[in-house]
Amino acid sequence: MMNHSPRDAADQRLAVDLAPMLALLTALRDTRNITRAAEHLGTPQPTVSRRIAAMGAALGAPLTEPSGRGIRLTRAGRILAEAASEAMETIETAARRAREEIDPDRGHVVFGFLHLMGRSLVPNLLRGFRATHPGVRFTLVQGSRQHILDQLGTGQVDLALVAPLPSEDPLLTGFAVTDQELLLSVPAAHHLAARRRIRFAELAGEQFVTLEPGYGLRQIMDRLCAEAGFTPRIAFEGQESDTVRGLVVAGLGVALLPHFDPGTPAGVVEVPLSPRITRTIGLVWPRAKAITPTVRAFRDHVRTHV
Known part of the structure; x- marks a missing residue:
């Protein structure tokens, strides 16, 4: 069994204290305003202020400082907020995967494609898939090849149709359609x-x-x-x-x-x-990212129906 040093234990205790506040830290990073963060979370502003103070006390330094009529994150606050944002994305992805594991026919697919493909190829694929998966919801993202690949890389898009295939990017994988x-x-x-x-x-x-x-x-x-x-x-x-x-x-x-x-x-x-x-049109997705059952079902549909 690994022995943790006192410093490791202190970091663990701090992480335990901060973990329930991930959404608040993320909201503060995005809004830079206590009132708007409270509105985003549906939490009374005094409660948000108390939680910010409690987090600062747990850390041993304030997370915010005055800035004009509002506040801004301190350097320590920004470090924690960036980590909180990444952690929230991981948790949200896991929650989505768990929900879709239970009911894949009620899932959600964020599908990116080039403008030119929205005329016939994409509508035909969606019509065929929805015939057997009527409860699946799609968010459609259009743009240039580079824009779509960037969205894939940041995890904002699940699957994408692009041309040509991005053989130059080792972080993406896919197949010719x-x-x-x-x-x-x-x-x-x-x-x-x-x-x-x-x-x-x-x-x-x-x-x-x-x-x-x-x-x-x-x-x-x-x-x-x-x-x-x-x-x-x-x-x-x-x-x-x-x-x-x-x-x-x-x-x-x-x-x-x-x-x-x-x-x-x-x-x-x-x-x-x-x-x-x-030109070869291909379906691509992040190589290292686990995909949900719903996304996998749509990927398999594209593979077999074009």
Whole structure:
């Protein structure tokens, strides 16, 4: 049996005293205000003030200090509040897993995906899953590839559809879901609109409209330009594929985009590239994080239904 030193025992006693106050410490860190922290916890403000004082007494130093008309955490308070926030996330995750272990059909999935996938792929996956799991609740998070990967890394998203797969990140794992062909979208009156196929190197003189850096399509476009030996002339950058496509319709440039489903909109012609260009869409999740039964069920549904 391990023998604890007196200092270890003192730390353990302090941890026991502070453990019931994790939510309060987290609320203080987030609000930096006793009144708002009390409102967040549904606790009377005098009770919150007494608990803060009691925590300071247990520590042997105050956790807050005056700041204008309010308060701020001391250095010691900030250290404990950061640890409390991490501990609360762990406890909340464990509570969620325990609840869903009892009733996985009443669980919750936070599902991230790229904007382009919200048109048909994601709705089809959700419709199929909800047919057999009608009680599961989803929170949907959309954004750039980098934004979604960051959300996965911090645990704010459970599963995500991204392209390309993040093979560069050892903290994430996943599997390929489908391959998607990428086409050159040009204005209907563009000189390339009548072509049956086009090589990417032929686009060296064209103006591009594209998504901002951090989006998977932008990474692919930059790579294709580099492989073709030119730097793209970028006229406009956007955050939504529909906006990019609209700029193409307005004659402001050409764009690398997936096929528009259910059909190419008026004013745009989609020209296949030679050789054929595709991107792999994959489902990914944090490698080291235990997933709940509900998240696992949805992950397995995606694996078998695409």
